[in-house]
Amino acid sequence: MKVLYFAWLKAKTGLGEEDVIPPDGVATVGQLVEFLKTRSPGHAAAFEAMGVVRVAVNQDYGGLDTPVKAGDEVAFFPPVTGG
Amino acid sequence: MAIRVQREDFDPGAELERFSSGRTDVGGICLFVGLVRDYMGHDPASGAAVNAMTLEHYPGMTERQLEAIEAEARGRWPLDDALVIHRYGKLEPGERIVLVAASSAHRDAAFEACRFLIDWLKTKAPFWKVEHTPEGDAWVDAKESDDAAASRWDRVKP
Numbered sequence: 001m002k003v004l005y006f007a008w009l010k011a012k013t014g015l016g017e018e019d020v021i022p023p024d025g026v027a028t029v030g031q032l033v034e035f036l037k038t039r040s041p042g043h044a045a046a047f048e049a050m051g052v053v054r055v056a057v058n059q060d061y062g063g064l065d066t067p068v069k070a071g072d073e074v075a076f077f078p079p080v081t082g083g
Numbered sequence: 084m085a086i087r088v089q090r091e092d093f094d095p096g097a098e099l100e101r102f103s104s105g106r107t108d109v110g111g112i113c114l115f116v117g118l119v120r121d122y123m124g125h126d127p128a129s130g131a132a133v134n135a136m137t138l139e140h141y142p143g144m145t146e147r148q149l150e151a152i153e154a155e156a157r158g159r160w161p162l163d164d165a166l167v168i169h170r171y172g173k174l175e176p177g178e179r180i181v182l183v184a185a186s187s188a189h190r191d192a193a194f195e196a197c198r199f200l201i202d203w204l205k206t207k208a209p210f211w212k213v214e215h216t217p218e219g220d221a222w223v224d225a226k227e228s229d230d231a232a233a234s235r236w237d238r239v240k241p
């Protein structure tokens with residue numbers, strides 16, 4: 001599974017992207033977040049306030065209940081500020 | 084109908100010309116250009132100075148979302164043409180960031196579609212601004228007023 005980070009989530013995790021193999025039982029974005037938080041203090045800090053984190057699965061907006069599986073591209077980022 | 088995500092600048096005059104070039108059925112074109120301001124927030128008197136900003140985006144998803152927004156506009160209004168150009172990378176005050184434009188036989192559709200394109204783009208297209216100020220870098224926060232502007236269009240469906 002490819003996980004991408006943008007804006008301050010990239011700064012906090014120290015990563016633009018990473019390949020991860022989540023443990024069995026990770027079937028949703030919410031469960032993936034709980035797993036990612038354990039990877040480093042920076043990850044834990046990035047996911048500290050989920051109210052300001054948005055997610056896209058395979059480039060479509062999703063939520064904590066969105067299913068994830070091997071091979072997916074999952075991106076985490078703050079609310080968008082373009083235009 | 085087109086969307087473009089690019090680092091380089093664009094020429095609004097040339098884009099405007101392209102909308103009507105070689106055709107006589109277009110009744111009106113509405114074009115909006117967004118620029119980099121040199122201060123933070125809403126008030127130039129109290130906002131900290133902005134020396135420059137950098138726009139980050141999500142290659143792939145950005146294009147996908149802009150195409151969806153443009154398709155939604157075409158579904159809602161009878162447009163002759165529509166265009167979205169959005170830049171990324173480092174931009175200085177006064178530089179152009181974004182262009183949205185729509186043309187139609189009549190002005191109402193052109194005005195409304197243009198406004199819709201920028202309102203939805205601001206809340207749905209994955210871009211993020213970081214402002215470079217004398218005090219350091221600061222990620223721009225999303226504005227509730229932008230969410231309100233976008234959600235207006237949830238209710239207005241011609």
